[in-house]
Amino acid sequence: MAQPDPVRRTSEIEEPTNLYVIHPASAWLTRRFARLGVSPNAVSLAGMAAGLLAGVAYHAGFLHGCDPRAVLVGFMLMVVWHVMDGADGQLARLTGRYSQTGKILDGVCDYATFAAVYVGLALSLAPRHGGWVWALVAVAGFCHAVQSAAYERQRQDYNFWGWGRGASPLARNVVPSGRRAGDVLFGLYARIEALTTALGESGLNGRLAVMLAAHPDRAPDIRQRYRAAFALQVRRWSVLSANYRTLGLFLCALPGRPLAYFAFEIVGFSVILLGLLRRQRRCDARFLAALEGVAAEAPPARPAPARALSVNVR
Numbered sequence: 001m002a003q004p005d006p007v008r009r010t011s012e013i014e015e016p017t018n019l020y021v022i023h024p025a026s027a028w029l030t031r032r033f034a035r036l037g038v039s040p041n042a043v044s045l046a047g048m049a050a051g052l053l054a055g056v057a058y059h060a061g062f063l064h065g066c067d068p069r070a071v072l073v074g075f076m077l078m079v080v081w082h083v084m085d086g087a088d089g090q091l092a093r094l095t096g097r098y099s100q101t102g103k104i105l106d107g108v109c110d111y112a113t114f115a116a117v118y119v120g121l122a123l124s125l126a127p128r129h130g131g132w133v134w135a136l137v138a139v140a141g142f143c144h145a146v147q148s149a150a151y152e153r154q155r156q157d158y159n160f161w162g163w164g165r166g167a168s169p170l171a172r173n174v175v176p177s178g179r180r181a182g183d184v185l186f187g188l189y190a191r192i193e194a195l196t197t198a199l200g201e202s203g204l205n206g207r208l209a210v211m212l213a214a215h216p217d218r219a220p221d222i223r224q225r226y227r228a229a230f231a232l233q234v235r236r237w238s239v240l241s242a243n244y245r246t247l248g249l250f251l252c253a254l255p256g257r258p259l260a261y262f263a264f265e266i267v268g269f270s271v272i273l274l275g276l277l278r279r280q281r282r283c284d285a286r287f288l289a290a291l292e293g294v295a296a297e298a299p300p301a302r303p304a305p306a307r308a309l310s311v312n313v314r
Contacts, residue, residue, distance in 0.1 A: 012231045013158055015238035018086070022079075022243065026086030033091050040092040044109045047084025051113025054078045058253065059120030066256035074117065075250040081113050082243065110242065114144060117249065121258050129259070140265040144245070147273050151240040154280070158234045161208055162227040164219075169205045204284040211291055222291075229287045237276055240269060 011019065033043060054077035061070030088106060092098055118137050126133040159165045208226075212219050238244075245265070252261035 010155075010159055010163065012227070013155065013234040013238075015235060015241060015243065017243045017247075018238075018241075022082050023086050023090075025083045026090055029083065029087045030090040030094060033087065034094055038091070040088045040095070040097055041105055043084055043088040043091055044105050047081045047088065048109035048112050050077045050080040050084060051109065052116045054081065054113065055116025055118075055120035057120075058117050058258075059124050061253065062121060062124035062256075062258065066253075068254055071250065071253045074253075075246070078113065078117070078246045078250075081109075082246065085110065085242075110148075111145070114242070114245070115141065118262075121253075125259065133259070136259065136262050136266075140262040143266050143270055147240045147269050148242065150273055150277070151237050154234050154237045157205070158227075158230055161205075162223055162230065164223065168209065170209055204288055207288055207291060225290065226287070229290070230283060233280060233283050236279070239272060240276070 014023070029043075054074045057070050057074035057077060061067045061074060085106070118141055122133050122137040153169075156166055157169050160168055208222070211222060215222070248264065249258070249261045252258055252264075
């Protein structure tokens with residue numbers, strides 16, 4: 001049976017900046033927001049406002065040469081966005097105020113922040129360097145979306161197979177359809193996720209679903225084995241997280257070289273993504289072999305009613 005989501009994220013797969021800086025600050029705010037009755041959507045919008053202002057600050061920082069003070073302000077505003085981005089999810093889990101609108105809004109706010117910063121920098125840099133800057137930023141933005149979706153997919157898979165939280169990866173492969181703006185955005189994101197899944201697909205998700213259905217009594221052991229096998233690998237994926245993009249952008253922009261960041265987004269992070277996908281397939285292969293051993297240890301349990309099985313595979 002699926003486990004309830006914790007207020008804080010899964011600690012064993014968190015990278016250090018989230019574990020020791022961002023999420024403790026988010027937790028401090030979450031308790032106060034809950035007492036004040038602030039909604040998770042309001043927190044998301046406040047975070048997006050900080051992100052949009054970060055775009056303005058970065059734009060001002062390169063409007064006339066390079067102003068390190070404006071770059072620092074932009075970086076700090078992005079840190080505020082990270083903290084609020086952590087707080088909205090924690091607040092939703094703490095208060096039980098989940099909604100599909102909130103999930104979509106959270107994703108839109110994430111992309112709006114980086115879009116504002118990327119566009120702000122392009123507006124400042126294109127007049128000096130030429131129109132090709134817009135092409136560079138657009139390609140970097142596309143690579144960013146693919147890489148971020150791949151990282152988020154790994155987190156979601158770990159939470160489901162390792163702890164029984166969230167939606168099954170098999171269910172997430174179904175791309176939603178609809179004409180509302182939220183459906184269109186969510187469908188686009190799902191297609192990007194499906195693309196990254198296809199690049200790294202090894203058959204592990206389907207095999208795990210079969211194993212859990214055939215051996216429901218062994219589910220705790222299978223999930224524990226999954227966590228032991230994949231926690232370190234998911235932590236490696238965190239190099240593609242928004243935190244390191246924020247830091248990388250700041251470190252490139254502070255000495256006046258923001259274009260270097262966009263080049264690394266396209267080339268460096270893409271090479272890292274391909275390396276992580278290759279390593280992930282090797283990890284999947286080893287775990288699939290181990291699963292065969294688990295299957296041989298005990299005969300299949302008596303099939304549970306269809307409704308009970310759906311809890312594990314949906």
